[in-house]
Amino acid sequence: MPQVSIRDFAFHPGELTVNAGETVTWTNDENDSDHTVSADDGSFDSAPFPPRGTFSHTFAVHGRFPYHCSLHPSMRGSVTVT
Numbered sequence: 332m333p334q335v336s337i338r339d340f341a342f343h344p345g346e347l348t349v350n351a352g353e354t355v356t357w358t359n360d361e362n363d364s365d366h367t368v369s370a371d372d373g374s375f376d377s378a379p380f381p382p383r384g385t386f387s388h389t390f391a392v393h394g395r396f397p398y399h400c401s402l403h404p405s406m407r408g409s410v411t412v413t
């Protein structure tokens with residue numbers, strides 16, 4: 332399953348491509364910062380989650396889905412669904 336690590340106030344990898352129907356899991360690998368995973372179009376949005384917390388979303392629709400952290404707007408990433 333596709334994974335994204337959140338560390339050093341960035342998403343790793345920042346750009347991810349998955350197949351429709353796959354579930355992406357984000358893990359907060361910071362030492363002491365909460366983050367969110369928030370779609371720019373509002374199609375998914377985690378609440379702030381703490382270090383060692385995870386958030387998962389299943390991508391059913393094709394397209395490119397930019398997202399950000401609502402606590403730290405400079406943190407940006409995208410998932411492209413093929």
Ligand SMILES: [Cu+2]
Pocket residue numbers: 365366367400401402403406
């Ligand atoms: Cu953040």
